Amino acid sequence: MVNIIITAPRGHMDGLIVKAACERDDIRIAGGLGPAGRDYIGKDIGLAAGLGREIGALVYDDLTKIIDQCDLVVDFSRVELSMEVLEICKKYKKGFLCGTTGFTPQQEEELLAAGKEIPMMKAANTSFVVNVMRKLLGIAANALGDKAKIEILDLHSQDKLDAPSGTALELAEEMAERSGKPMDSIAFHSVRAGDTPSSHKVFFGCMGEMMEISHHAYNWECYARGACDAAVYMAGHGVGLYTMEDVIGL
Ligand SMILES: NC(=O)C1=CN([C@@H]2O[C@H](COP(=O)(O)OP(=O)(O)OC[C@H]3O[C@@H](n4cnc5c(N)ncnc54)[C@H](OP(=O)(O)O)[C@@H]3O)[C@@H](O)[C@H]2O)C=CC1
Ligand SMILES: O=C(O)C1=N[C@H](C(=O)O)C[C@H](O)C1
Numbered sequence: 001m002v003n004i005i006i007t008a009p010r011g012h013m014d015g016l017i018v019k020a021a022c023e024r025d026d027i028r029i030a031g032g033l034g035p036a037g038r039d040y041i042g043k044d045i046g047l048a049a050g051l052g053r054e055i056g057a058l059v060y061d062d063l064t065k066i067i068d069q070c071d072l073v074v075d076f077s078r079v080e081l082s083m084e085v086l087e088i089c090k091k092y093k094k095g096f097l098c099g100t101t102g103f104t105p106q107q108e109e110e111l112l113a114a115g116k117e118i119p120m121m122k123a124a125n126t127s128f129v130v131n132v133m134r135k136l137l138g139i140a141a142n143a144l145g146d147k148a149k150i151e152i153l154d155l156h157s158q159d160k161l162d163a164p165s166g167t168a169l170e171l172a173e174e175m176a177e178r179s180g181k182p183m184d185s186i187a188f189h190s191v192r193a194g195d196t197p198s199s200h201k202v203f204f205g206c207m208g209e210m211m212e213i214s215h216h217a218y219n220w221e222c223y224a225r226g227a228c229d230a231a232v233y234m235a236g237h238g239v240g241l242y243t244m245e246d247v248i249g250l
Contacts, residue, residue: 001026001027001028002026002027002028002071002072002231002232002235003028003030003069003070003071004021004027004028004029004030004070004071004072004073004074004231005029005030005031005032005033005063005066005067005069005070005072005073005074006018006021006029006032006033006045006049006073006074006075007032007033007034007073007074007075007076007077007081007082007085008033008034008035008075008076008077008078008081009032009034009040009045009048009049009059010034010038010040010048010049010050011076011077012220013076013099013220013223013224013227014032014049014074014075014076014077015049015050016220016221016223016224017074017076017224017227017228018032018045018046018049018051018055019049019051019224020221020224020225020227020228021228021231022046022051022055024228026232027228027231027232029045029055029057030057030066030069030070031045031057031058031059031060031066031069031070032045032048032049032057032058032059032060033059033060033061033063033066033073033081033085034048034059034060034061035061035081036061037061038061040059041059041060041061042058042059042060043058043059044056044057044058044059045057045058045059063084063085063088064088064092067088067089067092067094068092070094071094071095071235072089072094072095072096072097072119072231072234072235073085073088073089073094073095073096073097074097074099074227074231075096075097075098075099075100076099076100076223076227077100078100078161079100079102079103079107081100082098082100082103082111083107083110085098086098086110086111086114089114089118090114090117090118093117093118094118095118095119095120095234095235096114096118096119096120096121097121097123097227097230097231097234098111098120098121098122098123099123099124099126099223099227101124101162101165101166101167102161102162102166108122112241114241115239115240115241115242116239116241117239118239119234119235119237119238119239119240119242120240120241120242121230121234121241121242121243121244123226123230123243123244124165124166124167124169124170125166125167125170125223125226125244126222126223126224126225126226126227126229126230126244127215127217127222127223127226128222128225128226128229128244128248129215129222130167130200130215130222131226131244131245131248131250132248132250133171133200133213133215134170134171134174135174135245135250136213137171137174137175137178137202137213138174138175138177138178139178140175140204140211140213141174141175141176141178141179141181141204142178142179144179144204144206144211145179145180145181146181147206147207148204148205148206148211149185149187149204149205149206150172150175150179150185150186150187150202150203150204150205151186151187151188151189151202151203151205152164152168152171152172152186152187152188152189152200152201152202152203153189153190153191153199153200153201153202153203154167154168154188154189154190154191154198154199154200154201155190155191155193155196155198155199155200155201156190156191156192156196156197156198156199157192157193157194157195157196157197158192158193158194158195159192160192163188163190163192164188164189164190165190165198165200167198167200168188168190168200169188171200171202172186172188175202197217197218197219197220198216198217198220199214199215199216199217200214200215201213201214202214226244226247229247229248230242230244230247233246233247
């Protein structure tokens with residue numbers, strides 16, 4: 001049994017992670033963390049997450065009050081909160097699964113470096129299918145090399161704070177690495193409109209032909225399922241930096 005704390009349970013993602021975790025028998029939610037002042041602090045996390053029932057775990061505004069009760073913290077929230085959670089996880093030697101996006105390069109480095117101290121995963125996309133797509137893109141970029149100009153289009157809801165998406169950046173990193181071309185050879189385009197859950201389209205523009213590889217999420221449940229799989233995987237491993245590829249076994 002893996003004991004987790006989930007941050008920001010009122011958010012889209014963490015609310016779904018609460019729901020997905022409750023449907024499994026290998027995860028126990030020890031509690032939640034929310035920003036100070038919210039009306040759901042001190043309430044049951046099932047109610048805060050919109051489950052419509054209590055699950056016997058409360059939401060706190062101070063992670064240090066409950067961190068001892070967990071194996072790891074699952075956080076899909078905001079950059080500011082994620083960086084605070086990182087410090088507490090390092091101090092208390094607890095695992096940290098961070099799905100938040102929009103970090104600066106320096107914050108990214110700090111998150112990845114934590115893998116030397118705690119079980120750590122920073123994954124911009126926890127969907128199984130997107131991680132298969134990433135693998136396919138690496139193969140395509142490696143094979144096409146200089147023959148293709150690569151451009152990425154990401155479409156998200158108008159509420160999304162960051163652009164390009166964290167996923168677009170991770171897909172580009174994989175393709176740059178596998179093709180040997182620099183990151184800045186890849187162009188990014190972002191649309192933020194309506195309530196579209198998330199789409200990523202990667203174009204390989206060649207002379208006289210074009211290849212396109214796309215993923216569309218129709219809701220956010222694919223990310224929540226992947227986050228639960230990742231939490232269980234991490235709890236079974238020690239200090240280290242893990243990726244969704246490790247979880248999926250690609
Ligand atoms: N890795 C992955 O697979 C995925 C990652 N994401 C990423 O997860 C993150 C969250 O996305 P999503 O759930 O849609 O976002 P939401 O806006 O729905 O939720 C964000 C939550 O963060 C809380 N929060 C914590 N700290 C702060 C703060 N300092 N200021 C404001 N709000 C704060 C909010 O609390 P309150 O409700 O009380 O205001 C809110 O519940 C994003 O970075 C997104 O890109 C999203 C989908 C998949
Ligand atoms: O809806 C979002 O916000 C999402 N954020 C992640 C990202 O930035 O890539 C993952 C997915 O695209 C959904």
